[in-house]
Amino acid sequence: MAQKGWQGNFFEDFELNQELACPTPRTITSGDVATYIALTGDRTPVYCGPSGHIHPLVVFHAVFGQTVRYISLNARANLGYAGIRWRAPVKVGDTLKMDIKIVGLRENSSGQTGIVWVENKATNQRGTVVMTFWRWVMINKRNHDVPTRWLANPVVPEMPAQVDAKDLFVNHDVIPSQRETVSSLKFGDYVKGERILHFDGQTLNHSDHMSFTRLFQNSAKVHFDAKLTGGQPLIYGGVPISIGYAMAHNGLNNRLGIAAINAGAHTAPVHAGNTIYAFTDVLDTVALDDKVGALRLRMIVTKDLDPASLEDPGAFQIQSKDVKGRMRHNKDVVLDLDYWELVAR
């Protein structure tokens, strides 16, 4: 029976330089703002205030969700992100759409999967580019027995190791006031190498993660179908990003909002019942202008281990060598996110 219902692309379906417009464009409203707060508890002032500025992570999830139908339905693993940049403000009422381009293809030697590199560009209703990024994903092959030309001749694009601080878009309209944050922690207080604990934890449950994922119209079925997943629907990786980021407000109180992600890795699955915690290492500090500085931060989200409960949280090793001498993430770590945060000076 030929099927009208879309079952997603397999590795063989992608072409190099293929461009795809993604459904469904989405208008972001104050309803999305409230739902996001109810699902994360985020209290970064400007995104709870009267200006209508939309939280950068709401923008990210909304446009990321639009790529799922093409990229994620037959994905085996979300391998990485690079060069995630927010490029223009998004406000209540803006409509966001995503266009993607396939920029790299490599079949894996197993014959079962291949890696697809995707360039992503999100624009608003005026055609302004609001976000761009790359991601790469391991995708199932339809036919494991027939190699593609990407086995012998892979095309692997070079991904930027980081976004340069000078390329960060700074929106001076989202600098919080002293009355809003009631915090004296400013850009100049942060030093390279310090570790910031956030002293919070959230236990995840089926309803919260599914509502979050549906809000952003991410319809990858592994997140929703308990029968398909042995009773353990996989939590969308955006959930620990957003909840970790919400918790990270404590200690980054004068932040303006995430401006770029240099790299990110989902290092272990997260399921309902897990309790997640976060801490942040300061990797770099770069003054941008007289009002705003950029902090390069490494946010680590853990599951079922509260870093603040350790005798010496500063000694917690994010990664360690396995028996073969390769660096591996500690089993308690579920997210390792290297990003640029803007902070008022």
Added chain:
Amino acid sequence: MAQKGWQGNFFEDFELNQELACPTPRTITSGDVATYIALTGDRTPVYCGPSGHIHPLVVFHAVFGQTVRYISLNARANLGYAGIRWRAPVKVGDTLKMDIKIVGLRENSSGQTGIVWVENKATNQRGTVVMTFWRWVMINKRNHDVPTRWLANPVVPEMPAQVDAKDLFVNHDVIPSQRETVSSLKFGDYVKGERILHFDGQTLNHSDHMSFTRLFQNSAKVHFDAKLTGGQPLIYGGVPISIGYAMAHNGLNNRLGIAAINAGAHTAPVHAGNTIYAFTDVLDTVALDDKVGALRLRMIVTKDLDPASLEDPGAFQIQSKDVKGRMRHNKDVVLDLDYWELVAR
């Protein structure tokens, strides 16, 4: 103790031709739109876009919920719907209210219950009729020992077997653009008799179904009270309608939105923990004008059985004969909905 708190109508409380205004009128906002998306994942373009058009099923649930205080509190079973028609657009900020009329009464021979036929009319703040429909419900009698006059002399109104395609209200403002749907599946591609699989599944949980039901101020206690229901609150029948419909976007990508329901039956209870799936049979196709056609569709929602996982999904029998030769719904089927969908040509 005489009680101010309302305990609902029993069968004896209804009068033929009785007219009732239902509380509480409801203003539909962008908050309702976002909450609905978070609870269903629906991605039909126009109802996620900037125009402010409200999803027909949001309209339905909002006005249906208003009838619950009068009709559902002592209901034993929701027996059927007929002639559900959406008659005018509803947009963000509109306020909807429901007025109902009792048009049929029949006491059942058991003496325990009776059937009430209800005519429903929903209007907006300008007095425009936005929806009309009939439903009939089995309602407990207060006094099982005293027959009513509706036992010997029942009044059973004739319900329309279907809505005529020519009576469908077509809103040309909700035709999706190619950029929104990115789908070439147009009206002309559908053929009578085909079965469309939607390749999706959602596991339901207590919070999601209760939030959905509260959003629409449906306060029938069987949906909320686990003690009353042996730990198994009954999921409001609107939940499988909306989640099934959301899943049915896959394969009906250029739909404009449901325009009428000819008939609907909730054929088995749904509880938290069930995973629901949907498929759609095309019953009829009727071109309406040069832009829009109507598909008469039969959406079947199943629980704990993914039709796409069957060796031959096309052979799945929705109904079969029981030992007495009566047609019965397959035990896996929870909803059988015969409706008119509008699709761009």
Added chain:
Amino acid sequence: MAQKGWQGNFFEDFELNQELACPTPRTITSGDVATYIALTGDRTPVYCGPSGHIHPLVVFHAVFGQTVRYISLNARANLGYAGIRWRAPVKVGDTLKMDIKIVGLRENSSGQTGIVWVENKATNQRGTVVMTFWRWVMINKRNHDVPTRWLANPVVPEMPAQVDAKDLFVNHDVIPSQRETVSSLKFGDYVKGERILHFDGQTLNHSDHMSFTRLFQNSAKVHFDAKLTGGQPLIYGGVPISIGYAMAHNGLNNRLGIAAINAGAHTAPVHAGNTIYAFTDVLDTVALDDKVGALRLRMIVTKDLDPASLEDPGAFQIQSKDVKGRMRHNKDVVLDLDYWELVAR
């Protein structure tokens, strides 16, 4: 390791007459309205209608949540409220902020905790005071071995036993119309001493209570961290207030909205899995003007006991004497709220 992440005030950190501005001011939107309805099912007409008036309890939770970072992170128990007054209308788009002042301090003889009395004042973006109240909280001491001066010389402010009916703010714009409530129950129908059953029950679950608590940016970790709480996150006391109040619409259909709380006590913890019910005793009736009267009500919320299921609900004892002759709340009671409700005449 010195920490930028805030870990909350201990008893020793408070000073008499200390004034604190609380983060994060919050703009209340139609998204919050919809989320609140989805989480409570509240159907008080004016707060579901086109006027944009915000439910008094939404206002309360939004500004209460702002005090949590200073007051609640190391709280042992929420001891009481007094003089909670709503003083001006709040409408969609208003931004609310909270300022607090420490007005009493007493160290407990155990040396482990002290009591802090807090005066709370919430204002909108125009500087109009929208709410004021007092609460007192038992807060952990940082150092159990060193007494503070508040042990020998406590300062215990006198709290008002009640708000005078003549001081209630009456907003005539929120009087419901007959079409909205479709109820003939008016102020004159209520008599001192009567008990009103609400005939409803809701089983709470982890997702609902956490979403409610996050919506109002209350980040006290006992509400969210199942590991910290032995699998039993404590439900924020605002949840039974709001769900009890939502259920209490049945029997108080022509209410305008809560105008003041005289006193309130959370008398037992509530957890996911509990089913809550409510009834209301009428303590007093005071006509205010020709359109509106005030009812002094005592709302009792119970868990896992439906008062309507008792043979004689009117005989249910809220409190009884323990073996030492002290009045104690019945173990089934979780909330005892003495408040002023406005009702149309």
